[in-house]
Amino acid sequence: MVAGAGCGIVLWLSGWRVVRDETSEDERRRRRTFLLGRTVAAALAGITVGLLPMLVLIYAAFTATVSIAVEWASVLVLYAGSAVLTYGYALLGVWWVLAGSGDDRRPRPRGC
Numbered sequence: 001m002v003a004g005a006g007c008g009i010v011l012w013l014s015g016w017r018v019v020r021d022e023t024s025e026d027e028r029r030r031r032r033t034f035l036l037g038r039t040v041a042a043a044l045a046g047i048t049v050g051l052l053p054m055l056v057l058i059y060a061a062f063t064a065t066v067s068i069a070v071e072w073a074s075v076l077v078l079y080a081g082s083a084v085l086t087y088g089y090a091l092l093g094v095w096w097v098l099a100g101s102g103d104d105r106r107p108r109p110r111g112c
């Protein structure tokens with residue numbers, strides 16, 4: 001409850017406001033469903049692209065006829081790099097879909 005209130009205060013201070021939408025309930029529901037499907041697909045595509053380095057390494061480890069010794073530190077760096085890439089590509093994909101669809105809930109500068 002405290003975390004939710006803290007998030008609400010931070011969002012309010014950063015300019016996010018709840019506004020009443022004038023469109024019909026059915027129209028809003030259809031648009032949300034359409035955007036949800038596209039957003040989830042974009043996030044999953046971003047996750048897949050971000051995990052490609054790790055997936056290639058796992059594929060090579062299980063299909064190679066010759067075993068290659070790899071330091072544990074380099075594997076951890078590859079894990080961390082894949083995690084950062086995955087997060088970044090998922091956010092980029094979702095942002096791209098929402099920006100391309102003209103989402104009216106995207107934050108805009110206050111003067112607009």
